[in-house]
Amino acid sequence: MRTLNVHTIPDRAERAAMSPAEARALFAQGLQVPTTGWCARYAQANIISVPQAVAFDMLLFATRNPKPCPVLEVLEAGQVRAPQGSAVYGDPAADIRVDVPRYRVWKEGELVEEASDVREHWRDDLVTFLIGCSFTFEHPMVEAGIPMRHQDAGTNVAMYRTSTRCLPAGDLGGPLVVSMRSIPAAQVADAVRITSRYPAVHGAPVHVGDPAGLGIEDLNSPDYGEAPTIEDGDVPVFWACGVTPQAMVLESRPQIALTHAPGHMLVTDIKDVVYAVP
Amino acid sequence: MRTLNVHTIPDRAERAAMSPAEARALFAQGLQVPTTGWCARYAQANIISVPQAVAFDMLLFATRNPKPCPVLEVLEAGQVRAPQGSAVYGDPAADIRVDVPRYRVWKEGELVEEASDVREHWRDDLVTFLIGCSFTFEHPMVEAGIPMRHQDAGTNVAMYRTSTRCLPAGDLGGPLVVSMRSIPAAQVADAVRITSRYPAVHGAPVHVGDPAGLGIEDLNSPDYGEAPTIEDGDVPVFWACGVTPQAMVLESRPQIALTHAPGHMLVTDIKDVVYAVP
Structure with missing residues (x-):
């Protein structure tokens, strides 16, 4: 396989064959593309980060609506990756503020920015939810x-x-x-x-x-x-x-929310087969 | 079927044939028995009520440990039943403080009491989790x-x-x-x-x-x-x-927790088939 960087967008076969860590490294460098077809057999995730003050309601919203919001992992307040040992996103090189190809920044329910890096918006009280994605x-x-x-x-x-x-x-x-x-x-x-x-x-x-x-x-x-x-x-x-x-954020208007841009997902380290039921 | 009350413990066939509302009415009257074999095909639930201050951690604990703690419903702070419309426990006659045949009351991780009614221990900040039970x-x-x-x-x-x-x-x-x-x-x-x-x-x-x-x-x-x-x-x-x-409560010692006594479950209004996967 070619050596890839942000200037050499991989072809379809390369995208499918890439490892999650390789894909995230490209996205952290600034590559902004939808992740459909990337990293075959690895689960992809929607993300939403909200302040701790609304984290219980967010987790309860997900629990009550498991079809749209199946929770794969939660990063506790201020954490930028899951604890080491997490099969989903425990990679010590991971950083949820840069690993997604494109983010959306929401303030009081308004979309204020799209970016490839949200470190400047990060707060130590943000709790991040990784939610299963149908690209998987x-x-x-x-x-x-x-x-x-x-x-x-x-x-x-x-x-x-x-x-x-x-x-x-x-x-x-x-x-x-x-x-x-x-x-x-x-x-x-x-x-x-x-x-x-x-x-x-x-x-x-x-x-x-x-x-x-x-x-x-x-x-x-x-x-x-x-x-x-x-x-x-x-x-x-x-x-x-x-x-x-994200549609909930539009209506419910939390003070701040960070999400992925639709289709621009977090590629996780866990294989889809782990989630298979009979 | 005979008319049942707290003084006529139903036989095995009667227990299996009973509706959840009928069973809960008996338990609310004070009948304290394990619920194995009761109300065939209706899901039964473990319960735990904890103060709102630890409710996020409790819901996250359940989310991270879905095999022991599959969440069927959450009653928000102070609620004694789920909102009407809840298929799990939305019965307007329901009351989580009396519907379980036997409760345990925990203070700072110590088991202080078993009771058939926990209204005297109720607090308006208690959040209650209904967790799936293998009796189902x-x-x-x-x-x-x-x-x-x-x-x-x-x-x-x-x-x-x-x-x-x-x-x-x-x-x-x-x-x-x-x-x-x-x-x-x-x-x-x-x-x-x-x-x-x-x-x-x-x-x-x-x-x-x-x-x-x-x-x-x-x-x-x-x-x-x-x-x-x-x-x-x-x-x-x-x-x-x-x-x-309950084993978590022993170790982590929240200020107060109300739970069922092991084997003495909440019988819910939802059929097990609703939860069946392929």
């Missing part, structure tokens, strides 16, 4: 021959705010956000079967077909990510999405 | 023809403190507690297969055979519950147990 189960779907249209098109996945409400927790509430993959009708059952084995990364779809049933008016105008490619005979299949906490 | 998956095992030796003997299940440490969270830490069922060797695989479908109620065993590997010296001297019946050809099979938070 794309690899087993691809291996089973299910096309991932957005990967083939080289785009980010399409994500939508829905009319479904999450269960609130304390002062926190908001709508369910979903990611959509258009799946050939003959492979929808396989997609359900495969993804239901991975509840820690959103699991089975929350909705199959009929976007209107989720309050989605136009599949071509996603709220996050990029417009999808939909081929004849495809069915839109919707999975709960880890961008849901 | 005994019904599907029985239906599959796997003997439940403790049910046949009319005793509580045997539980043991182990030498395995839980992952700590903030100031909280302690050992893993397990429940043990002795299973005929030819049915161990079935027991694994069936229980692994229910991660919300402890899921697959953490250990099969070899008690010494968990630091258990004598199966006949359990730390909680009653001594087991073990027949020739049985293998001891160990599941993570929701008494684990």
Whole structure:
């Protein structure tokens, strides 16, 4: 494999073959790209950091809404990586303030900045939640021959705010956000079967077909990510999405929140197979 | 069915057929019995109430140790039942201070009292965690023809403190507690297969055979519950147990904690099938 740096964007095979530590090193250098297709078989994670004063409500929001917010790890107040020994993110070289390819900085519910590094916004009372990401189960779907249209098109996945409400927790509430993959009708059952084995990364779809049933008016105008490619005979299949906490931040307006930019995930050190259920 | 009250302890068939609300009404009247075999197919729950000041650490402890501490519901500070609409425990007649057949009251890590009613100890800052219980998956095992030796003997299940440490969270830490069922060797695989479908109620065993590997010296001297019946050809099979938070309380000594007495569970309103994974 070529020696990679921030100036040599890896090709599709290189992205899939890369180790999590190698990928994070590139992102820490400033490479800002969506992580779909990177580091095959390693779990990817959504992140949200909030002040300790709202950390219980955030963890409770995640506990009550495990489909969009399956918690893989929590970094306690001020921690920039998990304790050594954590299989998820215990790498001593890890730093949650730079390891994600692109961040969003939220103040009182307003998106104030996107950045590749959030060290200047860091506070010692920030508690960080790593939340499972559906990019994780794309690899087993691809291996089973299910096309991932957005990967083939080289785009980010399409994500939508829905009319479904999450269960609130304390002062926190908001709508369910979903990611959509258009799946050939003959492979929808396989997609359900495969993804239901991975509840820690959103699991089975929350909705199959009929976007209107989720309050989605136009599949071509996603709220996050990029417009999808939909081929004849495809069915839109919707999975709960880890961008849901960002929709919650918009509504609930914590003093500060740091998140990833949609599709620009933390690549963790844990293999998806660890989370597989029968 | 007979009209039941606290003076007419139901027989085995009556216990299995009872609705959760009927069972809770009996317990609220003061009936103090283990709930193994009660209300077939409804999930049962361990409970622990702690002050709001340690609630984040408790929820994080549960999140990091999902095998012993799968969270089914959280009652926010001062709440004695879940919000209406909660499928787990939203019954408007519910009251977590009386619905459990027997409670334990802990102060600074010392067990100070067992009682059938803890209203006199209630505080408006108590946050209550409902944690899945392995009694839930005994019904599907029985239906599959796997003997439940403790049910046949009319005793509580045997539980043991182990030498395995839980992952700590903030100031909280302690050992893993397990429940043990002795299973005929030819049915161990079935027991694994069936229980692994229910991660919300402890899921697959953490250990099969070899008690010494968990630091258990004598199966006949359990730390909680009653001594087991073990027949020739049985293998001891160990599941993570929701008494684990009580072992944590012993070590971590929160100012106050209210828990169920081991084996004397909260019967919830949710069916086990809701938690089944593929």
